[in-house]
Amino acid sequence: MNTAAPTPSNTAAVAPASKIAVALRGVSIGYNGVPVVEDIDLEIFAGEILFIGGGSGCGKTTLLSSLNTLRPPISGSIKIDGIEIVGADQETLQSVRRRFGMMYQLGALFGGMTLLDNVRLPLEEFTDLDRASMDEVARAKLGLVGLGEHALKQPSEISGGMQKRAAIARALALDPQIIFLDEPSAGLDPVTSADLDALIVALNHMLGTTFVIISHELASIFAIGHRFAMLDGARKRLVALGPPAELRDHSPDEWVRRFLSRVPSSET
Amino acid sequence: MSASKSIPPTTVTITSTPEGVRVEPVGDLTIATLAAVRSAVERELPAKLGPSITLDLAKSGEVDASGVGLAVFLYRTAKSRGASFVCVGVTADRRVLVDLALRGQDPQIHGAPTGLVREVGIASLAIYELAVDLVRFSGELVLVAVQLVFKPRGLRVRDTLNAMARHGTDAVPVVSLLGLLIGAIIAFQTFDPLSKYGAKLQVADVVAISIVRELGPLITAIILAGRSGSAFAAEIGTMKVTQELDALRTFGIDPVRFLVMPRMIAAVLVTPLLSVWASMLGVAGGYAVLGAHGFTVAQYMSEVKVALTVGGFVQGLIKAAIFALLVSAIGCLAGLRTGQGPGAVGVSTTRAVVAGIVAIILADSVLGAFFYTIGI
Ligand SMILES: Nc1ncnc2c1ncn2[C@@H]1O[C@H](COP(=O)(O)OP(=O)(O)OP(=O)(O)O)[C@@H](O)[C@H]1O
Ligand SMILES: [Mg+2]
Numbered sequence: 039m040n041t042a043a044p045t046p047s048n049t050a051a052v053a054p055a056s057k058i059a060v061a062l063r064g065v066s067i068g069y070n071g072v073p074v075v076e077d078i079d080l081e082i083f084a085g086e087i088l089f090i091g092g093g094s095g096c097g098k099t100t101l102l103s104s105l106n107t108l109r110p111p112i113s114g115s116i117k118i119d120g121i122e123i124v125g126a127d128q129e130t131l132q133s134v135r136r137r138f139g140m141m142y143q144l145g146a147l148f149g150g151m152t153l154l155d156n157v158r159l160p161l162e163e164f165t166d167l168d169r170a171s172m173d174e175v176a177r178a179k180l181g182l183v184g185l186g187e188h189a190l191k192q193p194s195e196i197s198g199g200m201q202k203r204a205a206i207a208r209a210l211a212l213d214p215q216i217i218f219l220d221e222p223s224a225g226l227d228p229v230t231s232a233d234l235d236a237l238i239v240a241l242n243h244m245l246g247t248t249f250v251i252i253s254h255e256l257a258s259i260f261a262i263g264h265r266f267a268m269l270d271g272a273r274k275r276l277v278a279l280g281p282p283a284e285l286r287d288h289s290p291d292e293w294v295r296r297f298l299s300r301v302p303s304s305e306t
Numbered sequence: 307m308s309a310s311k312s313i314p315p316t317t318v319t320i321t322s323t324p325e326g327v328r329v330e331p332v333g334d335l336t337i338a339t340l341a342a343v344r345s346a347v348e349r350e351l352p353a354k355l356g357p358s359i360t361l362d363l364a365k366s367g368e369v370d371a372s373g374v375g376l377a378v379f380l381y382r383t384a385k386s387r388g389a390s391f392v393c394v395g396v397t398a399d400r401r402v403l404v405d406l407a408l409r410g411q412d413p414q415i416h417g418a419p420t421g422l423v424r425e426v427g428i429a430s431l432a433i434y435e436l437a438v439d440l441v442r443f444s445g446e447l448v449l450v451a452v453q454l455v456f457k458p459r460g461l462r463v464r465d466t467l468n469a470m471a472r473h474g475t476d477a478v479p480v481v482s483l484l485g486l487l488i489g490a491i492i493a494f495q496t497f498d499p500l501s502k503y504g505a506k507l508q509v510a511d512v513v514a515i516s517i518v519r520e521l522g523p524l525i526t527a528i529i530l531a532g533r534s535g536s537a538f539a540a541e542i543g544t545m546k547v548t549q550e551l552d553a554l555r556t557f558g559i560d561p562v563r564f565l566v567m568p569r570m571i572a573a574v575l576v577t578p579l580l581s582v583w584a585s586m587l588g589v590a591g592g593y594a595v596l597g598a599h600g601f602t603v604a605q606y607m608s609e610v611k612v613a614l615t616v617g618g619f620v621q622g623l624i625k626a627a628i629f630a631l632l633v634s635a636i637g638c639l640a641g642l643r644t645g646q647g648p649g650a651v652g653v654s655t656t657r658a659v660v661a662g663i664v665a666i667i668l669a670d671s672v673l674g675a676f677f678y679t680i681g682i
Contacts, residue, residue: 103552106552106556107556108552108555108556131558132558135555135556135557135558136558138556140553140556142549142552142553143549144548144549145548146548146549146550146552146553147550148545148550148553148554149544149545149548149550159557159559160557163557163558163559164557164558208553302402303405303409
């Protein structure tokens with residue numbers, strides 16, 4: 039359908055000029071003109087696993103809703119693979135949307151469709167694969183998140199954690215080079231959560247996939263995160279950016295050190 | 307409310323010094339005593355606070371998670387009057403409780419109070435916005451429809467067929483019942499007045515004309531608004547609340563093409579058929595009354611044939627299709643514009659049904675005048 043569609047193999051080896059997968063400059067995002075986060079400068083490198091953290095309600099999901107092109111920021115510039123998406127026309131946005139996969143905080147599986155159909159949908163819309171191949175691809179993606187045997191169930195027939203995993207499988211459907219995950223491990227047991235970490239690392243190593251992951255899961259952040267970006271709701275800013283362990287031990291910001299070492303706010 | 311009988315009631319000492327006001331509860335500060343303590347404090351708090359309010363909990367007995375409400379109250383009072391607040395005389399545990407409770411409690415400036423005039427203003431604005439929205443939405447619909455003409459593969463055929471079954475086939479029983487009854491009711495109500503003029507058989511004319519031109523399409527459309535307009539709003543609205551619409555958009559899939567088009571096409575295709583069916587049963591219902599008065603089916607039908615014109619039949623079909631267009635567009639639009647939160651879907655559903663029925667009646671009067679003018 040769309041000949042400009044990136045295939046995993048050719049975008050993994052993009053020219054050095056586009057080593058930055060996502061670039062934000064002076065970005066403010068909010069609702070009804072009132073900013074929730076302000077003046078964010080952030081460069082996410084191709085092939086990195088970046089975690090975004092911060093207190094509940096500080097604007098992580100809001101930030102992601104601008105990165106995924108749905109919510110135009112109040113001001114600033116956002117580039118994905120070097121393509122400006124702020125103020126871009128529909129055609130540009132469509133082509134950018136093909137480059138990333140996204141898992142929503144609530145899963146957002148399509149009700150009334152089986153898990154298999156959920157994962158197949160992007161394939162139907164964007165590829166010329168025949169039906170049998172689509173099924174195979176979709177089943178493989180479900181298998182990766184441990185849902186192979188549940189492929190023919192509806193979202194309402196599986197647990198919350200399973201829905202999250204199915205949503206991750208759907209985000210992987212088109213083998214995108216960038217994957218946004220909004221709290222993928224919330225609600226997962228430790229073993230499943232560790233399996234998910236292993237999947238992320240494997241994809242990251244094998245295909246150079248960039249991951250931008252919102253998570254409160256400190257174990258995951260320290261285990262697989264290359265860098266950690268921290269938002270602060272009160273200051274509405276990005277208050278820290280760097281390797282997680284380094285920030286925990288040496289961040290000049292007390293709130294960041296607390297967050298990463300799980301110290302309650304009442305303790306002084 | 308007062309403390310339980312066995313415990314002595316909690317008293318409060320309030321002292322005012324140049325440094326500020328000191329509030330010192332003596333006794334328990336719990337869910338049982340809070341209301342009394344709070345109203346005592348409110349009553350006795352001096353008008354001039356000075357630079358600070360100090361809450362001293364050294365002499366208080368039990369303090370529970372509700373009792374901490376006093377600290378919140380004093381904190382908010384202090385902040386709203388430009389004073390500072392400190393809480394002293396607390397153990398480490400209580401300190402944690404108080405600190406946690408005070409987070410984010412700064413008084414906010416609330417919007418203007420609501421009054422009747424304001425409410426009416428807001429409501430009219432909402433109707434205006436819906437109308438403007440509908441116009442804009444029509445543009446979007448036309449655009450997507452044109453795209454589909456050039457790229458029919460984009461239409462979800464299976465979804466369209468499913469919608470036709472759900473909103474057409476499944477509506478047959480209720481539409482049949484209402485059609486039959488309305489026909490009978492009209493015949494019943496007109497039989498006496500017409501028989502005064504010796505025009506008993508002409509009841510068939512009244513039934514046929516009013517049902518085929520007017521009531522068949524109307525009741526079908528109203529059932530569509532209640533069954534399908536609401537369902538469209540609820541289905542699409544739920545998808546909005548659960549971020550499914552966002553998910554579609556990030557896949558580059560336009561919800562109008564993906565969700566709205568199948569539903570609207572289904573509604574516009576099945577409603578005229580349902581309307582014809584309702585009209586047929588309505589005419590049959592009318593015979594029930596005449597049959598009871600001894601007229602034969604042949605007599606009745608030949609009279610019906612005289613009354614019915616091709617124009618009247620076409621008018622009914624066109625009305626049904628236009629009503630379906632309006633109801634389904636309004637239902638889908640209400641769904642797409644669903645707000646946040648658990649109550650939002652309910653609001654959208656109500657809006658879909660009410661706006662849908664209002665639109666049907668408005669359109670019916672406009673179309674009625676139109677067909678009259680062009681002489682059909
Ligand atoms: N639709 C909306 N309209 C207005 N304000 C909103 C809306 N959605 C979120 N907000 C506000 O934006 C802020 C950030 O919300 P967001 O969902 O981005 O938080 P978050 O960091 O993802 O929190 P959590 O970790 O709990 O998911 C919150 O203060 C919230 O009140
Ligand atoms: Mg969130």
